Amino acid sequence: MATAFSIQVLTPEGKVWEGRATAVKAPGAVGSFGVLAKHQPMVAALQSGQLIISAEDETRVQFRISGGVLEVTGYHDVLVLADTAAPV
Amino acid sequence: MPTLKDYNKKLVSLRNTRKMTKTMQMVSATKFQKAQAAQARVVPYANALNSMLHRVTAAAAGDVQLPLCTPHAPAYKALIIVVSSDRGLCGSFNHGIHRLVAHWILEREDRYTDIDLVCCSRKATSFFRGKQEIRQSLDGVTATPVMTTAAELGDEAMKLFLDGSYDEVYLAFNEFINAVSRKPRIDLLLPASPSAEEQQALTPENVMIGPRPELLFEPQAPHLLGTLIPLSIRFRIFSALLESAAGEHGARMSAMDNATKNSDRLLDTYTLLRNRVRQAGITRELAEIVTGAEALKG
Numbered sequence: 001m002a003t004a005f006s007i008q009v010l011t012p013e014g015k016v017w018e019g020r021a022t023a024v025k026a027p028g029a030v031g032s033f034g035v036l037a038k039h040q041p042m043v044a045a046l047q048s049g050q051l052i053i054s055a056e057d058e059t060r061v062q063f064r065i066s067g068g069v070l071e072v073t074g075y076h077d078v079l080v081l082a083d084t085a086a087p088v
Numbered sequence: 089m090p091t092l093k094d095y096n097k098k099l100v101s102l103r104n105t106r107k108m109t110k111t112m113q114m115v116s117a118t119k120f121q122k123a124q125a126a127q128a129r130v131v132p133y134a135n136a137l138n139s140m141l142h143r144v145t146a147a148a149a150g151d152v153q154l155p156l157c158t159p160h161a162p163a164y165k166a167l168i169i170v171v172s173s174d175r176g177l178c179g180s181f182n183h184g185i186h187r188l189v190a191h192w193i194l195e196r197e198d199r200y201t202d203i204d205l206v207c208c209s210r211k212a213t214s215f216f217r218g219k220q221e222i223r224q225s226l227d228g229v230t231a232t233p234v235m236t237t238a239a240e241l242g243d244e245a246m247k248l249f250l251d252g253s254y255d256e257v258y259l260a261f262n263e264f265i266n267a268v269s270r271k272p273r274i275d276l277l278l279p280a281s282p283s284a285e286e287q288q289a290l291t292p293e294n295v296m297i298g299p300r301p302e303l304l305f306e307p308q309a310p311h312l313l314g315t316l317i318p319l320s321i322r323f324r325i326f327s328a329l330l331e332s333a334a335g336e337h338g339a340r341m342s343a344m345d346n347a348t349k350n351s352d353r354l355l356d357t358y359t360l361l362r363n364r365v366r367q368a369g370i371t372r373e374l375a376e377i378v379t380g381a382e383a384l385k386g
Contacts, residue, residue, distance in 0.1 A: 010136060012235050012326045014129035029315060030307050043144060044306035045315035066239070069315060071140060081136055083239050083322055 003037035004056040007078040009063060009085055016063065016085045020056040024078055026070050027051065035070070035078055042072045050088065051080060062088040092369060095362035102358060106351035112177070113344035119231070120267065120337035126233075127264070127330050137323060141316055148309040155250055156317050159279045163255035165202040167223065167248060168192075168274070169241060171261035171328055173230050173336040174210040179346075181262060181339035182211040185272040189260050192274055193220065204254070206241065208329070233333055238326035245325075246318060249278045259324065264331040267338040277324065280317050 002022040009017040024035045027049025035042075046068045053061040068082030090098075170189055172182045193203050204221040207213040213225040224244075229237045245257045257278040262270040305312050 008132075010133045012130055012133050012238070012323055013126075015132060028306060033306075040304055041302060042304035042306060043140060043312060044304075045312050067315070068319065069140060069312075071136075079136055081133060081140070081319065083319065084235055 005037045005078060007053060007080070009051070009053075009080045009082070011082055011085050013084075016087075017053065017061060021053045021078075022056060023054040024070075024080075025050075025052040025054075026080070027065070028070075035072060039072045039078075041074065042070075044070045046070055046080075046082070051082075051085070064088055090361075090365070092362065092365050095358060095365060099355065099358050099362060102351055102355050106348060106355065109344045109347040109351060113341055113348060116337045116341040116344060120334065120341055122232070123330065123334035123337050127334055130327060130330060134323070134327065137316075137320055141313075141320060143303070144305070144309050144312050144316055147303065147305060148313055153310070154280075154314055154317060156246060156278065156314075156321075157280050160252070160255035164200055165204070165254045166196075166200050166256045166258060167204050167206065167245065167254040168258045168260055169206045169245065169277070169325070170208060170212045170216070171230060171259070171332045172209045172212045172215075173332070174228060175231075175340075176211065177343060178336055178340035179343040181270065181336055182209075182215070184270070185260060185262050186212065186215045188272040188274065189216075190219070192260075206245075208241070230329060230332055230336065233326060233329035235322075235326050238329055239322045242318065242322035242325050245278060246321060254278075259328055261328040261332045262335040264334045264338070268342045270335040270339065275324075275328075277321060280321060 004020040004022050007017070007019065007021045007024060008015065022037070026033060026035070026044070027047050029045035029047045032049070033044070046065065048066045049064070051063045051065050053063075055061055063082075063085040065080070065082040065085045068080060071079045071081075073079060168189060170185065172185050176182065189205075196203070202221065204223045205212075205216055206223055207216060207225040209230045210225075210227055213222060213227075216222055226237070226241075245254075248254050249257055256276065258274050259277045260272070260274045263273050264270055
């Protein structure tokens with residue numbers, strides 16, 4: 001069982017998603033990348049595209065985001081800020 | 089001298105007015121609560137964005153040479169984004185901000201060759217029409233703001249700033265203080281200053297989680313600011329729209345509350361006057377009957 005970490009997806013209009021996930025795939029400004037648990041703290045710019053969250057309960061959550069930033073804070077949390085995030 | 093009928097008519101119309109103002113007050117109260125809830129939903133995003141800006145700016149360590157942050161010297165052309173409301177009946181809400189903008193323009197007319205406006209509301213458009221060049225006027229975006237509007241406004245402003253159409257972009261809106269008070273203000277939006285954003289973020293909790301050496305930046309911090317600053321510009325416009333919306337509904341609520349109280353006072357006064365006239369009529373009729381009876385007796 002992969003280690004889970006908590007993730008929040010925030011837009012100015014409110015919290016879009018919050019929960020525990022085992023992996024996140026994000027459309028980075030310099031290329032798509034994935035984040036697993038215990039990732040080094042990082043701030044990454046995102047371009048518009050699909051944000052894919054593999055939730056702890058083995059479901060997949062997808063959002064279409066219009067650019068933003070992803071931050072890995074500490075060794076446990078991922079924070080995604082985007083202007084808009086629409087579930088796919 | 090008004091007759092009993094005149095007073096009754098007046099009272100009916102007053103009662104109708106009161107019903108209307110009371111309803112508007114209640115509707116505004118609901119909208120006000122919704123606007124405040126929308127403001128509360130913004131808080132986590134605002135905190136996260138500010139602390140991130142703070143950390144990235146600190147890591148970039150003054151090495152910021154983004155076109156969005158570079159002042160054009162000398163500044164000739166300014167663009168003001170004016171946020172007021174589409175509808176009236178909200179006291180001094182619109183007037184206050186329009187007057188501030190007009191005054192601001194008057195003070196700086198010799199500094200700029202052009203001061204153009206983007207009016208985000210019907211009232212602003214009608215106030216400034218013919219007085220000032222209106223570049224764009226929007227309608228129906230202030231009562232319940234959505235992020236897409238703010239993003240479009242922000243992108244357009246950044247585009248105009250970058251292609252040199254304007255040297256400075258300002259944002260004029262009513263800052264929300266509480267349900268009954270607001271403060272009209274004009275903020276400089278572009279050129280963006282990362283240091284100002286940084287100061288905003290200097291709350292104790294943000295300082296504690298300040299720059300950490302092992303933090304990865306993707307791309308490098310100065311480039312990363314190129315993503316963060318447009319994000320914060322769009323967000324500042326959105327939060328201005330939200331403050332303005334909360335202010336507008338609050339202003340209308342209190343204006344309508346006052347109007348209802350006034351109607352109540354007038355209703356009391358006119359009821360008293362009507363009763364006086366009615367009583368005078370009764371007394372007169374009684375007097376006539378008594379005189380008539382006396383005459384018959386005699």
